[in-house]
Amino acid sequence: STSRFGRRRPYIVGSTVCSVLCLAVIGWTRELAGGRATLAVYLAVVAFYFLDFAVNCLQASLRALIVDVLPASRQDAGTAWASRMIGIGNVVGFLMGFLDLVRLLPFLGSTHMQVLTTIASAVLGATVAVTCYFTSETPLLQPSLSSSDDNLQAFRALFTSLHALPTVIKRIFRIQLFAWIGWFPFLFYGTTYVADLYVAAHSTDGGTDAELMERGTRAGSLAMFVQAVVSLGSSMILPLFTYSAATGSLQPPPPPAGSISVFERGMRALLAVRARVAVSLPTMWAISLGIASSAMMLTLVTSTVAMASVLLAVCGISWAVAMWVPFSMIGETIRGGSNRTLGRQQMHAAPGGASDYVQVAMGDIPLEAIDSHSEDGSGQEPDLDARPPSEPTELSAGTILGVHNVFIVIPQFITAFASSLIFAVFEHLQGTAPDAAGGQHARQIALVISLGGLSAGVAVYLSWQLRRLA
Secondary structure (H helix, E strand, O other): OOOOOOOOHHHHHHHHHHHHHHHHHHHOHHHHHOOOHHHHHHHHHHHHHHHHHHHHHHHHHHHHHHHHHOOHHHHHHHHHHHHHHHHHHHHHHHHHOOOOHHHHOHHHOOOHHHHHHHHHHHHHHHHHHHHHHHOOOOOOOOOOOOOHHHHHHHHHHHHHHHHHOOHHHHHHHHHHHHHHHHHHHHHHHHHHHHHHHHHHHOOOOOOOHHHHHHHHHHHHHHHHHHHHHHHHHHHHHHHHHEEOOOOOOOOOOOOOOOOOOHHHHHHHHHHHHHHHHOEEHHHHHHHHHHHHHHHHHHHHHOOOHHHHHHHHHHHHHHHHHHOOHHHHHHHHHHHHHHOOOOOOOOOOOOHHHOOOOOOOOOOOOOHHHHHOOOOOOOOOOOOOOOOOOOOOOOOOHHHHHHHHHHHHHHHHHHHHHHHHHHHHHHHHHHOOOOOHHHOHHHHHHHHHHHHHHHHHHHHHHHHHHHOOOO
């Protein structure tokens, strides 16, 4: 955006408002529908679709904001902290599923969903307000496009420029496509998978079907809560044992100049071990995808709630990396190219001399302003989105992250279609709807998740190849 309020703020605020409205519709669907069940279903479906769109827009804008305000050497730290914040949100969100929110906060709504959506809206609005207030943005210097021809030209430039992206970014997009085909079945059906296993194991314990399903759902929610806790812990620890292309490999501390205390000796020993075991970002990504792929495929041979919960918890390690590493690598690539002089591309030190840093257009930024930029925040940030009209094939930072988001969203539709087809085939073969108490539905979900694990296995192979470039 060319708004005086900043290039990201209008999108961040707009998508936040849309998200809050959608949450309100989801929480009060029955009241808005006036008791008409069909209308309530349609309202809920439409609200969820718009919420998905708004959240994706918000995430892309916030990720782009990290790229804008942090230099290349701090991109890894910035995205790691973003992953930690996501982990905290996941833990708090799943924890609320166990609380009787209506009894604790009756003034926020009459149902659990109403109270939950109200809290989510308030927290989202407050955190976005803090972000927008304390983050400084440089207004976009490029003039707004005014005609439909200009807009069409911009879209044509977007698609014709994709082939010119550096190898690292294109490979990250490809990895994300296969990785998220694996992630979405896990996210969609993880809770249901554990719940159906619980129902199958306790179908003879007595009680009504509704009570049994409620206990099963709580077991599934507990498993996802443990997964969120594991993910949060991993996001705190794993960044300490990785290094990026911008920072270089970790080095052990130099020998002490004189005598040191026992505590200092111990800390130096820990730092030395850390330097020896630290791996690069692509290696960490490949290992984490391997863990996720294995856990997902093992669901096919799992029949107990305890084992299924362990597999979901193990995936928490990979989830923390998925929320951190690819975004860090893209941010470093973009910022690495932006810190070069005007009209040049930074070449990453990789075998074959391939260009791994994208040239981010900076035609409206004086060269001396780029040279004076300092990593401690004292200099003016270079304009990553300014683009001279004579160079329409260059992609801005926001555009690159937007395209990256597309490669995350597309697997959602692929997964929804494939899983619906699998469930329909099984239902047709069985002649009736799946019997949850018999564990049939759990086995079908396990098949869908394991197929996602195969796709994640392809991502493992691609990410392992990426190590040679980054």
